[in-house]
Amino acid sequence: MRKILLSILSGLLAVAVFSRIAIRYFDFLPMPWIWGLTALITIIIIIKPSKQWICFAISFDLIVFGWQKLFHQQANVPQSVLDMPFSSLPADTVNWAYFQYSYPYMVAIALTQIICSFLLLFRKTRLLGLIMLLPVLLNIMMIDVFYQIGVGALLHATILFAGVIYLLAGYYYQLKQVFFQKNECNIYIVLAAAVLPFLLVATAPSTDKNPSITGKYKVENHALTTVYLEHFNDVTLQWGDVNHRYTGKYQYRGDTLIAGPLQGIIKKEMDHLTITGTLEKDSVHLDMIRL
Helix, strand or coil, X not given: CHHHHHHHHHHHHHHHHHHXXXXXXXXXXXXXXXXXXXXXXXXXXXXXXXXXXXXXXXXXXXXXXXXXXXXXXXXXXXXXXXXXXXXXXXXXXXXXXXXXXXXXXXXXXXXXXXXXHHHHCCHHHHHHHHHHHHHHHHHHHHHHHHCCCCHHHHHHHXXXXXXXXXXXXXXXXXXXXXXXXXXXXXXXXXXXXHHHHHHHHHCCCCCCCCCCCCEEEEECCCCCCEEEECHHHEEXXXXXXXXXXXXXXXXXEXXXXXXXXXXXXXXXXXXXXXXXXXXXXXXXXXXXXXX
């Protein structure tokens, strides 16, 4: 059974690693050639699988990912896309824009991937490298899922993760002695650390102080075009584009709204609000539609 599992993992890693590298860097080859070479290498690896190959494949692939980050070959978002409204960006673009924003952060991630991968290549440091790679690969998989990076990216990361788990299984007894041996602990300290933070957060007042009016509103009949009533009583008034804004805090008591230069009486009808009062000392009657 172990032999079969070793062959399957070795073959999957051969397909995942070689095809990705070939498609990215051997684009002078026609796709039939790339898939043919991938199939040939995979067959050879399946016939003679080894843990050494699994270590090499995982290390090689992650080191390439690391150097790609250092050489700006990952997390590239065109300026034309970055200039679009944030709320219009798809989840995967938001993710790449976040990583692209800070090159030092990308360097830190790249060095982590490279160092952990090099640790796999030496017997004495392999266990440390495997343990360090677990959160790295789990984080990559969660990003692939929750930011909708793509099924291919998730499958690739899952194969690498499966390889790490397989290699870790060889250290079962050492890990059992370290993490699962009996040890004394103060049960009251454990309970306090587990329960008190939950109670502190769960019983805290809501950050949405006025849920009945919280939201984004389009103003129908004034030069003031948009009103944002946010959590923590934050307010933003916008005239036209984002360069003409007032941002601050608002107060809402009874039917009276005080939001910086805007003050007045609110009337609510479903997703429609009207404010009668003053804006920058001018009398106004605003019709606002929740978006």
